Amino acid sequence: MKSFHEILRESREKNGLLLREVSSKLQIDQALISKFESGNRKPTRAQVIQLARYYDTDKEELLVQWMSEKVVYELRNEEFADEILKVAEQKMRYLSKSKNEKA
Amino acid sequence: MKSFHEILRESREKNGLLLREVSSKLQIDQALISKFESGNRKPTRAQVIQLARYYDTDKEELLVQWMSEKVVYELRNEEFADEILKVAEQKMRYLSKSKNEKA
DNA sequence: GATTTACTTGACTTATTTTGTCAAGTTAAT
DNA sequence: ATTAACTTGACAAAATAAGTCAAGTAAATC
Numbered sequence: 133m134k135s136f137h138e139i140l141r142e143s144r145e146k147n148g149l150l151l152r153e154v155s156s157k158l159q160i161d162q163a164l165i166s167k168f169e170s171g172n173r174k175p176t177r178a179q180v181i182q183l184a185r186y187y188d189t190d191k192e193e194l195l196v197q198w199m200s201e202k203v204v205y206e207l208r209n210e211e212f213a214d215e216i217l218k219v220a221e222q223k224m225r226y227l228s229k230s231k232n233e234k235a
Numbered sequence: 236m237k238s239f240h241e242i243l244r245e246s247r248e249k250n251g252l253l254l255r256e257v258s259s260k261l262q263i264d265q266a267l268i269s270k271f272e273s274g275n276r277k278p279t280r281a282q283v284i285q286l287a288r289y290y291d292t293d294k295e296e297l298l299v300q301w302m303s304e305k306v307v308y309e310l311r312n313e314e315f316a317d318e319i320l321k322v323a324e325q326k327m328r329y330l331s332k333s334k335n336e337k338a
Numbered sequence: 339g340a341t342t343t344a345c346t347t348g349a350c351t352t353a354t355t356t357t358g359t360c361a362a363g364t365t366a367a368t
Numbered sequence: 369a370t371t372a373a374c375t376t377g378a379c380a381a382a383a384t385a386a387g388t389c390a391a392g393t394a395a396a397t398c
Contacts, residue, residue: 173385200326203323254374266375273374
């Protein structure tokens with residue numbers, strides 16, 4: 133499975149772009165973008181969207197990758213991470229159900 | 236399904252404890268505990284553990300409830316929350332697999 | 339082998355978010 | 369009307385995340 137930062141780097145390379153080009157176009161420090169691509173920093177949501185646009189890649193997919201890694205990161209030291217995710221899913225289902233019932 | 240803050244309040248009540256008693260025993264501001272129980276604030280991990288101990292309730296279960304709500308909260312505005320969780324699970328499985336392979 | 343180019347790294351500052359505190363407020367019982 | 373239990377809101381403090389800049393590699397080119 134490809135990680136978010138790998139996808140980011142590959143997308144840039146597919147477009148034959150240099151870091152400094154992306155940097156100047158999107159007004160994001162080149163060092164930051166480099167860190168995004170090495171996985172040392174997480175971009176903000178707005179940056180993910182900017183990048184997806186500029187690389188002409190699927191925005192939703194990139195956002196899903198980005199967000200799911202944030203979740204995984206949060207659970208990195210959790211002994212019961214798998215159970216936590218299961219319970220989170222249940223809670224989500226419950227929420228969307230009561231949301232629908234209201235409507 | 237019971238939410239974390241409901242469990243918290245019920246646990247305290249089961250023990251017949253007043254907010255100020257918990258507050259003084261655990262050295263947590265009473266207002267904070269009140270907010271925990273109404274769901275307006277999330278305790279820290281250390282506080283969850285303290286509370287579980289003092290209420291003599293299952294620490295793991297409380298932690299799972301607490302943590303899963305943090306995850307749900309993070310996804311509250313995500314359109315593809317369900318997919319994000321699925322991908323997060325995949326990534327977790329992948330991680331624990333490569334972790335095992337190393338060992 | 340010195341320069342240039344593309345990218346990386348680390349330390350630091352700034353911004354944002356989370357957590358804690360206190361005083362005032364509500365509700366219900368006495 | 370007082371007291372007791374709890375709640376609320378505004379603010380301060382602490383923790384975390386994001387951004388910046390200068391210096392550092394590594395490979396290609398002159």
